[in-house]
Amino acid sequence: MQLYTINTGLFKLDGGAMFGVVPKTIWSKTNPADEQNLCTLAMRCLLVQDDDRLILIDTGIGTKLSPKVLPYYHLHGDDTLEGSLKSHGFTADDITDVFLTHLHLDHVGGAVIRDGEELRPTFRNATYWTNQQHWEWATINPNDRERASFLKENLEPLQASGRLKFVEAAEGMQFSTNMQVRFVNGHTRGMMLPLLQYKERQILYVADLFPTTGHLPIAYVASYDLFPLEAMNEKRHWLQIAADNDLVLYLEHDAVHECCTVQHTDKGVRLKDVFKLTDI
Incomplete structure (x- = not known):
C-alpha cells in the first residue's frame, strides 16, 4: 500500500463561520485571519x-x-488536482475509484469538469462512491443551510454517467484491503471517514470532523456543522480513540499541517505532534 498527498489549492472562509461561538481572540492564535476576517484553508486530498x-x-x-460564486472562495496557490497527480506519476485516467467523504462543493467539485459545453466526470475510468443516505x-x-454547497453541476453528471455507486452504510465496512469506512453525522448526514492501515499505523482521514488542528478542542465546531452537539460527541469519541491508540489524523483543510497526533492532557485531548505524511 502507498499513500500520496494530493494538494488541490487553497481557499478562504470567514473565521467566525469556521469557529462558531469561539471568540476570535482565541481561534486567531491558531488560524490567523486577514483584514477581511478570512482564514486560509487547504483542500488536501x-x-x-x-x-x-x-x-x-x-x-x-x-x-x-461560476463567475458569480468564484469570488466568495478566494481560490489561490499553485497546486492543482491534475498537477498534484502528475507530480506522483499519475493521470486522471489512472484513477480506479473516487471516494467522496461528502458532497459539499469543496470536496466533490473536482470530480466533474467542463469539457466544452459538456459537464463530465473528470476520471473517465473511475467508479464514484458516496452512500445512499448522504446522496x-x-x-x-436539500436543507436551506446546505443547499448552496450541493451544486447540481457537481452531482448530476456523476449520476448520469452510470459510474456512481453507494457504499454500504455499515460502520467499519471494508472498502479495500487496507481501508475501512467510519460514519459521522454532525457536520452533515452520512459523512464518511476512511480509516487506513499504513506502515503499522492507523490513519483517519478526518474530512470536516476536524478541519484544522485549531479545531481539536471539542467545543470548537464550525457554524457549517448542521448538528453541532452531535459533532461535539463525535469529536470526543474520535479524540479518545486517537489519544489512546496514537492514531494519525490526516487533515484535509489545515493550510500548514498535513498530519497530527493527539494526547491526553489536564485540559482534555490536545495536539501532540504535527508532521507530513511522508514522515510516517
Whole structure:
C-alpha cells in the first residue's frame, strides 16, 4: 500500500463561520485571519494505492465555479488536482475509484469538469462512491443551510454517467484491503471517514470532523456543522480513540499541517505532534 498527498489549492472562509461561538481572540492564535476576517484553508486530498486499485479520496473544489460564486472562495496557490497527480506519476485516467467523504462543493467539485459545453466526470475510468443516505440528503430535498454547497453541476453528471455507486452504510465496512469506512453525522448526514492501515499505523482521514488542528478542542465546531452537539460527541469519541491508540489524523483543510497526533492532557485531548505524511 502507498499513500500520496494530493494538494488541490487553497481557499478562504470567514473565521467566525469556521469557529462558531469561539471568540476570535482565541481561534486567531491558531488560524490567523486577514483584514477581511478570512482564514486560509487547504483542500488536501489523498491518493491510496491499494492492491490493484488507485483510490482518490475527495477532489477539491474544481475549476468550474461560476463567475458569480468564484469570488466568495478566494481560490489561490499553485497546486492543482491534475498537477498534484502528475507530480506522483499519475493521470486522471489512472484513477480506479473516487471516494467522496461528502458532497459539499469543496470536496466533490473536482470530480466533474467542463469539457466544452459538456459537464463530465473528470476520471473517465473511475467508479464514484458516496452512500445512499448522504446522496438523498444532498439531492432529494436539500436543507436551506446546505443547499448552496450541493451544486447540481457537481452531482448530476456523476449520476448520469452510470459510474456512481453507494457504499454500504455499515460502520467499519471494508472498502479495500487496507481501508475501512467510519460514519459521522454532525457536520452533515452520512459523512464518511476512511480509516487506513499504513506502515503499522492507523490513519483517519478526518474530512470536516476536524478541519484544522485549531479545531481539536471539542467545543470548537464550525457554524457549517448542521448538528453541532452531535459533532461535539463525535469529536470526543474520535479524540479518545486517537489519544489512546496514537492514531494519525490526516487533515484535509489545515493550510500548514498535513498530519497530527493527539494526547491526553489536564485540559482534555490536545495536539501532540504535527508532521507530513511522508514522515510516517
